[in-house]
Amino acid sequence: MTASICLQNLTVNFDDRFKLSEIDWSITPDQHWVITGxxxxxxxxxxxxxxxxxxxxxxxxxGVPGKVGLVSxxxxxxxxAQELKKDDADIMDVIAEGTPVREMIFNDCADPDLAxxxxxxxxxxxxxxxxxxxxxxxxxxxxxxxxxxxxxxxLLILDEPFDGLDANTLVMLQxxxxxxxxxxxxxxxxxxxxxxxxxxxxxAYVDKGRLTHTVDRQDETAFNELYQLLHLKTTxxxxxxxxxxxxxxALDPEQPLVNLKNIRVKYGDDVIIxxxxxxxxxxxxxxxxxxxxxGKTCLLSLITGDHPQCYVNDIFVFGFQRGNGxxxxxxxxxxxxxxxxxxxxxxxxxxxxxxxxxxxxxSIGMYTKSTDKQKEIADQWLALLGMSDRADQPxxxxxxxDQRLLLIARAxxxxxxLLILDEPCLGLDDMNRQLVLALIEKICEAKNTTVLYVNHHAEDQIxxxxxxxxxxxxx
Amino acid sequence: xxxxxxTLPLREQLExxxxxxxxxxxxxxxGVEALKGKKMVVVGCxxxxxxxxxxxxxxGLDVSYALRPEAIAEKRQxxxxxxxxxxxxxxxxxxxxxxxxxxxLTPDKQHTAVVxxxxxxxxxxxxxxxxxxxxxxxxxxxxxxxxxxxxxxxxCPGSEVRAEYVRGFxxxxxxxxxxxxxxxxxxxxLAKAYAVGTGGHKAGVLMSSFIxxxxxxxxxxxxxxxxxxQTGSILCFDxxxxxxxxxxxxxxxxxxxxxxxxxxxxxxxxxxxxxxLSNPAKIKAFDLAEELKQxxxxxxxxxxxxxxxxxxSSGMMEDWANDDIKLHTWRAETAETNFEKTPAGDxxxxxxxxxxxxxxxxxxxxxxxxxxxxxxxAAGIIAESAYYESLHETxxxxxxxxxxxxxxxxxxxxxxxxxxxxxxxHACVPLLADFMKGIKSDVIGKGLSVEDNGVDNARxxxxxxxxxxxxxxxxxxxxRGHMAxxxxxx
Numbered sequence: 021m022t023a024s025i026c027l028q029n030l031t032v033n034f035d036d037r038f039k040l041s042e043i044d045w046s047i048t049p050d051q052h053w054v055i056t057g058x059x060x061x062x063x064x065x066x067x068x069x070x071x072x073x074x075x076x077x078x079x080x081x082x083g084v085p086g087k088v089g090l091v092s093x094x095x096x097x098x099x100x101a102q103e104l105k106k107d108d109a110d111i112m113d114v115i116a117e118g119t120p121v122r123e124m125i126f127n128d129c130a131d132p133d134l135a136x137x138x139x140x141x142x143x144x145x146x147x148x149x150x151x152x153x154x155x156x157x158x159x160x161x162x163x164x165x166x167x168x169x170x171x172x173x174x175l176l177i178l179d180e181p182f183d184g185l186d187a188n189t190l191v192m193l194q195x196x197x198x199x200x201x202x203x204x205x206x207x208x209x210x211x212x213x214x215x216x217x218x219x220x221x222x223x224a225y226v227d228k229g230r231l232t233h234t235v236d237r238q239d240e241t242a243f244n245e246l247y248q249l250l251h252l253k254t255t256x257x258x259x260x261x262x263x264x265x266x267x268x269x270a271l272d273p274e275q276p277l278v279n280l281k282n283i284r285v286k287y288g289d290d291v292i293i294x295x296x297x298x299x300x301x302x303x304x305x306x307x308x309x310x311x312x313x314x315g316k317t318c319l320l321s322l323i324t325g326d327h328p329q330c331y332v333n334d335i336f337v338f339g340f341q342r343g344n345g346x347x348x349x350x351x352x353x354x355x356x357x358x359x360x361x362x363x364x365x366x367x368x369x370x371x372x373x374x375x376x377x378x379x380x381x382x383s384i385g386m387y388t389k390s391t392d393k394q395k396e397i398a399d400q401w402l403a404l405l406g407m408s409d410r411a412d413q414p415x416x417x418x419x420x421x422d423q424r425l426l427l428i429a430r431a432x433x434x435x436x437x438l439l440i441l442d443e444p445c446l447g448l449d450d451m452n453r454q455l456v457l458a459l460i461e462k463i464c465e466a467k468n469t470t471v472l473y474v475n476h477h478a479e480d481q482i483x484x485x486x487x488x489x490x491x492x493x494x495x
Numbered sequence: 496x497x498x499x500x501x502t503l504p505l506r507e508q509l510e511x512x513x514x515x516x517x518x519x520x521x522x523x524x525x526g527v528e529a530l531k532g533k534k535m536v537v538v539g540c541x542x543x544x545x546x547x548x549x550x551x552x553x554x555g556l557d558v559s560y561a562l563r564p565e566a567i568a569e570k571r572q573x574x575x576x577x578x579x580x581x582x583x584x585x586x587x588x589x590x591x592x593x594x595x596x597x598x599x600l601t602p603d604k605q606h607t608a609v610v611x612x613x614x615x616x617x618x619x620x621x622x623x624x625x626x627x628x629x630x631x632x633x634x635x636x637x638x639x640x641x642x643x644x645x646x647x648x649x650x651c652p653g654s655e656v657r658a659e660y661v662r663g664f665x666x667x668x669x670x671x672x673x674x675x676x677x678x679x680x681x682x683x684x685l686a687k688a689y690a691v692g693t694g695g696h697k698a699g700v701l702m703s704s705f706i707x708x709x710x711x712x713x714x715x716x717x718x719x720x721x722x723x724x725q726t727g728s729i730l731c732f733d734x735x736x737x738x739x740x741x742x743x744x745x746x747x748x749x750x751x752x753x754x755x756x757x758x759x760x761x762x763x764x765x766x767x768x769x770x771x772l773s774n775p776a777k778i779k780a781f782d783l784a785e786e787l788k789q790x791x792x793x794x795x796x797x798x799x800x801x802x803x804x805x806x807x808s809s810g811m812m813e814d815w816a817n818d819d820i821k822l823h824t825w826r827a828e829t830a831e832t833n834f835e836k837t838p839a840g841d842x843x844x845x846x847x848x849x850x851x852x853x854x855x856x857x858x859x860x861x862x863x864x865x866x867x868x869x870x871x872x873a874a875g876i877i878a879e880s881a882y883y884e885s886l887h888e889t890x891x892x893x894x895x896x897x898x899x900x901x902x903x904x905x906x907x908x909x910x911x912x913x914x915x916x917x918x919x920x921h922a923c924v925p926l927l928a929d930f931m932k933g934i935k936s937d938v939i940g941k942g943l944s945v946e947d948n949g950v951d952n953a954r955x956x957x958x959x960x961x962x963x964x965x966x967x968x969x970x971x972x973x974x975r976g977h978m979a980x981x982x983x984x985x
Contacts, residue, residue, distance in 0.1 A: 287579060326661075328549065328580035345531060347555040349663075365661070383663025387697055 023083045024048045025070065025175075030079035032069050040065050040074070043231045045224065047083075052206045052219050056250055057226035064092055066226055067177045067209045071095075085174030091164045092179030092209070096157075099164070103153045118151040125166055135170035141192050142166060158185070165193065169200075179209040213247050225250070227454070245421075248406040249455050259462055260400035262435035263380055263393055268353060271339055276301045277354075277438050277470055278323055281334040285318055285327070292318050298489060300438070305464050305471040305484055310491030316474050317359065319491070320440055323472075325351040338437065352382040356431035356469075359442035363420075363427055372418065372426055373398045373411040379430035401429040405455075428456055435468055442474045457482060496607075496635040498805040500706055511706035512875040514671075517974065522687065523696040527554050529681070529688035536561050536594035538587075538609055539601035540573035542653030543626060547600060547693050549580060550660045554692040559583035561590040561597075561613075591616035596685065598624045603911050604815055606630035614639055620678070622685050627712070628705035629911060631673055633808035644676035645686040646705055649695055650883065651891065652907070656693060665694025667883070669701045669708055703880060711876045713802045715867055715884030717915025718795055720892045721908060723863035724753055725829070725901055725916055726923040730931055731855060731939050732834035738936040742833075743840020745940060748849065750839050750900055752856050753893035755849040761890040764971045765861050766962045771850045772857065774950040776943050781958045783858035783938065788866055790930055794922055795870040798915075803874055811914045822910065825917035830902045848942075855939040864889060868967040878970040886967055887974075 025047040032040045040062050047053060057063040065074065069081065071090040103118050121144065129135050139145055142162040147155065155163065165181060178197075182190050194217050197206065201219045210216060216223075225233035225246055233249075235242045271277070278300040285293040292315045300306060310316050321327035323337055325348040335342040338354040356379065366375070368385035376398040377390045402408045405425050415423060428444055441460065445453040464471050464484030473482055500508060530551075535558045537548045544560070552558045560577040564586050567574050577584045591597060591613050601609050607630060610623070617623065622643040630636045631644065638644050649656045651666035659666050668690045672682035683702075690700050728749050735745035759768040769777050801807040814821045829835060850857065864886045871881035895904045905913045937943050962968070 288575075325553065328582075330581070331552065332581040345555045345557075347527075348553040350555075368662070378663075381663060385662055385664065387664050 023085075025083040025085075026080070027069075028080045028082075030069070030081055031077040032065070032074035033077050034065055034074045038062065038065055039077075039229050040069060041229050042079070043069075045231055045234065047205065047207070049205055051221045052201060053208070053222045053224055054216055054220050055207060055209045055224045055226060056211065056213070056246075061226045062229040063209050063224075063226045064094060064179050065229075066224070066231065067179050067207060068092060068094060070175065070207065071177055087171065087174045089168035089171050089173030089176045090179075091161070091168045091177070091181055094179075096160055096164055100153060100160070118153045120149050121152055121155065121163055122148040124152050124163060125170075129167075129170055130172040131170045135166055138166040138169060138196075141196075142189060161185075162189070169196070173204055176204050176206045177209075178206065180211065181208065182210075182215050213250060232454070258404075259432070259435075259459075259466065260397050260404065262433075263391070263397060265391065265393060266380070266434060268434075268437075269339075271302075271354070271437060273302065275339065276336070277338060279336040280319075280322065281336075283319070283322065283333050283335075285315065285322070285329050285333070293491075300470065300472065302437070303467065303470055304487055305482075306473065306487040306489060307482070307485045308472065308474045308489050308491070311493050314491035314493045316491055317361065317442060320357075320359070320442055320472070320474065323438075324355055324357055324440065349382065354437045355382075356434060356436035356439045357442075358424075358427045358431040358440070358444050360446055361442075363423060366423075366427065367416060369414055369416055371412050372407065372415050373402065375415045375426045376401050376429045376433055379433035397433060401433060405429060425456070428459065432459070432463060432469075435466075437468070437470060438472060439463060439469050440472045440474075444473075445475065496637070498808070499632050499635040500710070500803075501805055502635070503706075508706070509875045511704045512710060513877045514702070514704040514707050515877045515879040516702045517879065518696075518700045518702050520696065523691050523700070525684070525688065527556055527688045527692045529684040530556050530596065530692060533557065533595035534559070534593050535596045535598060536590045537598045537600055538562075538613060539599065539605075540576045541600070541602075543649070543656070544573075544598070544600035544653075545576045545580065546653040546657035547598070547626075547649070548577075548582065549657055550694055551689070551692040552582075553660070554694075556692050559585065559590055561585060561587050561594075563587070587612055587616055592618055594618070594621055596622040596624060596689075598626075599630075600626055603627055603629045603909060607634055607636060610636055610638070614642070617642060622682070623676075624685075624689065625705075627909070627911075628671070628673075628709040629713075629808070631705050632709040633805065634812070638673070638676050640676070641678055642676055643679060643682045643685065644673035645682045645689070646671040646673070646708060647686055647689045647693070647695070648708060649693060650888065659698065660694040663697075665696065665698040667699045667701070667887075668693065668695030669703050669883070671703045671705050671708055673705050701879065701883065707876060707880050710802055710874070711871055711880040711884040713807065713911065713915060714799055714871050714874075714876075715881075715888060716908065716912035717807075717919050718798055718870075719860075719863035719867040719885050720888055721904070721912055721916035722919025722923065723859060724889075724892055724896060725905075725920045726927070727856060727859040727863075728753075728834050728896070728901055729832050729920070729924065730927060731853075731859075732832075732837070734855075734931060734934050735936065735940040736833065738940055740936060740940040741840060741842075742837045744842050744844075746834060746837040747839035747842060747844060748853060748940065749834060749856070751844065751897050752849045752853045753860075754890070754897035755846055756853060756857050757860060757890040757893040759850075760860065760864070760886060762975075764886065764968050764975070765864060765965065766968055768857060768860065769962055771847070772854065773851070773943070773948050774955055775945050775948055776851065776854050778950060778954060778958050779938060779943065780854045780858040780861065781962070783855060784861040784865070786930065787858060787862035787927075790926060791862060791866055791923065792870075794919070794926060795866045797922075798919065799870045799874050807915065807918075811911065814914065819910075822914050822917070825921070826902070826905060826913070829905060829917075832901065835901050851942040852940055854937075854943070855934060858938075860889065865965060865967060872966070878966060879974065882967060882970045882974055886971055 027043045027045040030043040055063040055066055070084055071088045125135050126132055144162055147159060168176060197217060198219055221237055223235045223246055224231055233246060235246050237243055276299045280296060280298045283293050283296040308316055318327060322330045322333060322335060331343045337351055340346040340351060366384050370385050374386045377394050378386050380394050381388055402411050431439060445456055460471060461483050463469050464482060473485060535551060535556055537544050537558060537560050540560050548558045560582050562573055562584055574584060597613055597617060599609055610630060619641050622645060623638060625646045626648045628646055648669045649666045650669060656666050670686040670690050672686060690696050732745050732749055736742050756768055759771050769780055772780055867885040868881045872878055895907055905916060
């Protein structure tokens with residue numbers, strides 16, 4: 021391959037079952053890519069497009085070389101389907117064996133010597149005379165790999181090539197691929213980062229039919245973040261349980277979580293909020309939006325009890341009509357909270373693990389001995405975030421984004437009845453943002469937490485949020 | 496009014512001075528119950544008044560603010576502080592008669608006027624709370640017999656009282672009951688509930704007496720806390736400039752140096768502060784401190800004596816009556832010192848360099864802390880009180896100097912502390928004149944110029960033993976242990 025492959029604003033339809041949308045991607049001949057993403061994200065489709073699959077709806081695809089070697093489950097299924105079609109032997113009244121493996125490999129083979137060598141290495145020698153369709157799935161896969169590798173391709177696309185291979189064969193295949201990297205550019209579709217061969221130079225990340233990230237492996241930060249993202253997306257995102265020993269008072273199911281009536285907030289003569297009514301029912305996820313200065317954070321702090329004027333407004337929260345002898349800790353026990361202000365205030369020298377645990381105590385820093393169970397839950401959150409290795413590192417030495425992730429875990433750790441996320445993604449890079457959004461979606465799905473999400477980025481929509489409150493700026 | 500302390504027989508003076516006990520968290524199990532549903536009216540809406548009120552309200556208590564009519568009519572800062580935070584504000588006449596507890600959080604100087612105005616309005620059997628005992632102990636204010644009088648004194652600036660509460664913690668707090676005014680025997684219960692309401696119980700509460708608080712607080716603030724750091728700043732700066740060190744560097748070394756070296760003090764006492772030095776520097780600092788202690792001991796004794804016999808407070812009250820003429824003159828002088836007028840240079844000074852090039856500053860802190868502690872305990876103040884009012888609070892003032900230098904530091908602390916600070920400084924600067932003549936840049940500004948860090952083993956052992964066996968280290972390690980238990984910031 022001598023020219024670059026170029027995908028420009030490419031939209032491809034796959035029998036109306038799936039669509040790749042607006043892909044922009046370029047692959048130079050000296051690059052070796054891994055395409056990754058979650059199940060169903062479209063990574064196999066993207067690989068297959070380069071081998072001519074799908075119907076281009078718009079955009080352009082150029083520079084694809086003539087000879088593409090493709091190994092994938094889809095190609096395998098197609099080959100098997102073709103073989104089954106040949107088996108129209110009922111009209112001939114003979115038992116058709118189908119095409120033997122030898123024929124499948126050596127007919128039209130560009131490099132028979134290599135093919136023989138690979139047959140040997142893959143342990144298919146004894147199966148050469150067997151009919152192709154009698155092979156097991158793994159054997160079929162091996163045969164396809166031999167065919168592709170010995171076809172002298174200009175581009176090799178291997179979709180999950182290591183799946184189902186035993187350890188020895190896997191090592192052999194990896195070594196073989198490593199030996200030919202200078203001859204042919206490769207694109208591997210992989211679910212797992214730890215299977216990524218050393219020669220891979222770039223990673224493409226596909227999500228919901230879109231190519232969302234392309235990362236140079238040299239860029240360690242971006243690479244690690246992508247790793248975390250994939251880790252999060254492909255782990256079943258089991259949100260760790262709440263502390264079973266927690267003794268949160270039961271809430272009356274008949275009452276709303278929050279009921280604000282005729283809210284007025286002003287500083288001096290500046291009116292911030294004037295006459296707002298708002299009720300948040302249990303399980304009713306809300307998105308709050310509005311321009312800077314429209315009073316979003318102010319409104320939230322009336323709910324959390326952080327705003328001093330909560331005492332002069334008609335505020336009902338978690339069974340308390342505010343200003344009747346309740347303490348803010350009785351309110352905060354029902355709330356998980358993250359905001360930029362919290363991160364700014366969270367300036368204590370404590371470990372990452374303690375930051376998560378402090379969510380059980382609604383404190384900034386830890387002032388109480390935590391239980392073993394709480395430590396265990398914090399460990400699970402760290403694992404979920406892909407940050408287990410940083411459990412004991414000081415929080416204030418972490419990057420802004422990592423701090424933010426920990427504070428989000430802190431907010432979620434006790435499975436609060438109300439989870440308030442005030443611009444949780446602010447300052448996060450693209451990948452961390454997706455990671456956080458995925459977590460929020462997961463929390464929304466669960467029944468026991470009501471989510472109140474604040475942002476002004478329209479693209480950060482959360483599935484499951486169906487109620488919207490837009491504040492406008494008071495002039 | 497007569498000095499209350501001086502009216503007591505020696506036996507009782509000693510008993511009151513000796514009161515100081517670190518309370519167990521379990522003693523606060525009743526939380527704010529004793530104050531639940533009671534009306535708390537704060538007089539004074541400065542940093543302590545506002546922030547304590549915010550905490551108490553957030554702990555579920557009923558708090559409002561009584562201000563003078565002119566503060567309300569003119570919408571002064573105190574009025575703004577209270578109303579913008581959603582508190583009920585009214586005049587003394589409107590609010591005091593409804594109060595179950597009146598929290599007097601005005602500056603010492605206003606206490607007599609405030610209490611005289613408030614007391615006739617207070618209802619039968621109510622409680623009057625102070626956060627400093629000067630008015631009772633030094634001015635001899637006599638409170639109506641039916642009223643309960645307590646003290647709750649958070650040992651941090653108001654902003655920190657609030658910030659720590661919001662984090663879910665609190666600041667160390669001293670409480671006391673004025674035994675002459677505890678008609679219903681509920682003083683302690685109210686003081687404990689108040690300390691819980693401000694979050695203080697989480698950081699540690701000391702049960703003390705009005706007398707111990709006043710006599711130790713005055714001694715600490717005017718000697719080691721403010722006085723020694725002020726004198727040290729002025730002398731060290733002038734010496735460095737005299738020695739040819741860049742003035743910007745000198746200014747920065749001092750402004751931030753106190754904070755850095757006393758941070759080590761906060762964590763591990765005088766021992767740890769000196770352990771941050773190389774062995775030769777440690778021995779040097781030790782020797783300088785011994786010399787300083789010898790020179791300054793009479794001054795510390797004089798301050799303690801004047802505090803005990805009431806001369807200090809009567810002198811200061813004379814100045815109050817004289818429109819603060821002395822205070823204002825001294826304040827203006829502070830603004831004119833070379834250190835104050837020289838901004839910190841744009842140079843990097845590493846954390847360790849503050850120690851290495853500030854050996855004399857380390858020696859001054861050591862001498863001041865130990866002298867204040869020794870003088871206080873010799874005068875009958877119990878070691879725990881003496882520790883808190885000397886070593887424990889030094890980093891707080893050092894931190895203020897780092898942020899504001901001397902002039903603003905003095906403006907931030909109480910008038911009482913400021914007056915005492917100047918008194919000390921005026922006596923101490925000339926007292927150290929001869930000593931300073933022998934000081935060179937090796938102990939301030941440049942660091943020791945030694946071939947290697949070798950020292951005599953026997954001498955090092957002697958110095959280390961002396962450091963570690965000082966009584967302030969013994970009580971300090973116990974009290975810091977309590978604090979660490981509670982403030983478990985791992």
